[in-house]
Amino acid sequence: MHHQTIAELVTGLRNKAFSSTELTQHYLARILTLDSQFNSYITISEEQALADAKKADERLAKGNAGDLCGIPIAHKDLFCTKGIRTSCASKMLDNFIPPYSATIVENCANAGAVTLGKTNMDEFAMGSSNESSFYGPTKNPWNTDCVPGGSSGGSAAAVAAQLAVAATGSDTGGSIRQPASFCGLTGLKPSYGRVSRWGMVAYASSLDQAGPITHTAEDAAIMMNTMASFDSKDSTSVNKSVPDYTKTLNDSLNGLRIGIPDEYFQEGLDQEVATLIQAALAEYKKLGATLHSVSLPHTHLAVPAYYVIAPAEASTNLSRFDGVRYGHRCDNPRDVIDLYKRSREQGFGEEVKHRILIGTYALSVGYYDAYYRKAQQVRRLIKQDFIEAFKSVDVIAGPVTPTPAFSLGAKTKDPVSMYLEDIYTLPTNLAGLCGISIPCGMSGNKPVGLQLTGHYFDEARLLNVAHQFQQHTDHHTKTAPVNSLTKPLILSNT
Amino acid sequence: MEWETVIGLEVHVQLATKSKIFSGASTRFGAEPNTQACAIDLAMPGTLPVANEKAFRYAVMFGLATHAEIGQRSVFERKNYFYPDLPKGYQTTQLDEPIVGPGSVEIVLDDGTTKSIRIHHAHLEEDAGKSLHEDFHGMSGIDLNRAGTPLIEIVSEPDMSNAQEAVAYAKKLHSIVTSLGICDGEMSQGSMRFDVNISVRMKGEEALGTRTETKNLNSFKFMEEAIALEVERQIDILEAGGVITQETRLYNGDTKTARSMRSKEDANDYRYFPCPDLLPVILDDDYIDSIRAQLPELPDARQQRFISEYQLSEYDAAILSDNTQTAIFFEQAVVICQDAKLTANWIMGELSARLNAEEKNITDSPISPEQLANLIERIKDNTISSKMAKEVFNALWQREDKYGSVDAIIKAKGLKQVSDSSALEAMVDEVIANNEAQINNYRNATPDKRPKMLGYFVGQIMKASKGQANPKIINEILLKKLNQLINNT
Known part of the structure; x- marks a missing residue:
């Protein structure tokens, strides 16, 4: 059952080949026996999952169930789940059980989806390797010596290892697309405002956007049909009707204009990755698309701009974690300053502290103009670049990352090289556009992704363009070599 | 030396909206601590603010009532500082693009002349919670019911030159906001609070002296006292050859004393920046005009x-x-x-x-x-x-x-006044008959003394009628009868 996509499972559930309860039990058993190799889950919500499945089976029996009904998925651990710990992979929230659910969690629950658990991530979504988690790093199911990418690395690893059929993620600078790429999956970052941010613990509010990580574009379309909504509880949510993303998946690509930014194929790009991207573009030509060179001249400024804006927002978003009302509190504070200092000192990990410091600095009197204001100006230029490019093309294609998945520990000592991981994905967030990563081949035993960037609220087209590629290639059907003979989680003699 | 006082006011006005500025929680005063603080007010992770339209409407009403420019583009900023009653670690407020631009109000001075006090701007912001330092055995309690209550902060130009003017200005604002119905005006509940900026300079001097800010005065009386005290303190220092330290001060209305809270050197860097969770709000002319049309x-x-x-x-x-x-x-x-x-x-x-x-x-x-x-x-x-x-x-x-x-x-109570003339005439006759000596005195008195003497007779009649006689009519009858008496003799 775990080899199937959402689309296939929907048929199985409808045909009563299996029930949601059976499916859920199957996934739970896989998680319990296999995840010790990957550490992709922080919390397994077994009870909740089985209760969800039972309800889904009732709905399925009544015949009034939607596509996601009975489908076992996982949520990144920064989406608040009522009654289930939501840790953001931080010691700070190790004890935090929200009394409310994120809108996307609620949307999925209302559709009948089953919540298997909460996936690992970089602490507060700050990272590109999933190594900054308080609960330990997640490993890439394709090669457990490698990182799965981040920050939604747990979601990507869980789906790649078939420990969930799909998972939610969040993307602030590439946190869905990069792990999807590293794990051979499809990952969509919707346009800013398409998916509600309510209940998603904020990292950088003006950049954060939730999206799905799945095996196929078709599954991503099914997930988006449920995840996307206008939400009056999120002031940045855009009141725009949500199309049925599955309807246009089979539209012809004849005449599709694909833009190729020169700036994405320069120094730093791995040769093998470049070759796979070129091959994917050739495939698109066969499907009737035309390729056009475009210029995004401010691309080189995206990393510095992002690493001012995101930490600036993060530095104040994370001020609420002060040990006063919830979350980690130090023992025996002497006074309120001591309470703040030690609670935050103990509760936050290195990378989080690093970014709080950068952000605090960038917003300080005397530096604001040089850093924050300047970065906002750069952001407008980057946005302008895309708007200009989209005048002549329908989508923009390029690599997701300069290299395939790197080894665990390879970049932890060198934050700048880690930050450069995001060079091709950051501009999409800074501009607020939508982007998707789809598998386009292997570099050795490591998957490589193709990135497609779409115009504002053009997710339907991105999914169509991705789906058509997957109809004519099989990169997305390859699965990670998960050793199913691993010892089950039965425990040592005590 | 002759000194001149310069005063500017920052007035915090709680807006009388039913719910908070960024959440749906009630703003009612006096509830049990923390019963009116929802997940947003508590700054729970993942919660987001949504601006209350009523707060904008009320702020625009204030702007229109003070002849101010309305900021058509209104931006919220985060003012960052740590304090236990500030759950998010920042206050959502406005800085560069406030909702109400320059305006003015007229005050009437003691000599009857009017003076215009300029308002620099007024901005929307959220109130903080309350820290309670009593009853917790050396610890502090936090009540977040007030957190997120909408405020407008009205910032005046330094146009007032004494406590009386400052109080007149504050009272005028009170009168305006209560007339508009945008504030309940309950000073004792903190619905209006004043921060007073005070400096003194020698008469004729152009440049302003170093100012201090006395914060959080919640009555006109305390404000008047605090200003008098601070002006005196500053003049004493200057006359003794000292210098004024720019600082924030607190006035204690019970002890009638003030103390320094923090000096400028200790001031926070608030690291203001536009709040990414709230988009700029654009108020179009139609919206502003519709409010103008309904202005009370x-x-x-x-x-x-x-x-x-x-x-x-x-x-x-x-x-x-x-x-x-x-x-x-x-x-x-x-x-x-x-x-x-x-x-x-x-x-x-x-x-x-x-x-x-x-x-x-x-x-x-x-x-x-x-x-x-x-x-x-x-x-x-x-x-x-x-x-x-x-x-x-x-x-x-x-x-x-x-x-x-x-x-x-x-x-x-049997209070009916007797106005029936025949009954009253009888009473008057009786009193005249029983007070021969007083009548003689009256008769012998010069006419200018007589009105004063009349009171005695009225009093006698009132007494006889147990207070129910109509004094006006008695007066008339009595005068008539006494005049007859005098003329007849």
């Missing part, structure tokens, strides 16, 4: 109307129009009794005195406008004397009659 009558306009419509004196009109509730009370009573002057006198006299004595607002008056009007009607038709009216007023105030009927009280 303002105190200045109302005063003019009271003068022309009710022929009140400027003074009476000013007092009655200043507070919307007083104005409403006045007009409701006048509609019934048709006597503006008497109504004005009763409201400004007996009613105000009683309300003040019991620290009540006119909205809490035990006597309704209708009852007061009925009382005035009975005075006008001579059923009762003014003196009796006070007794009836007392009975109404004490709610002696459960139906609160003026006529019922008059009847129950």
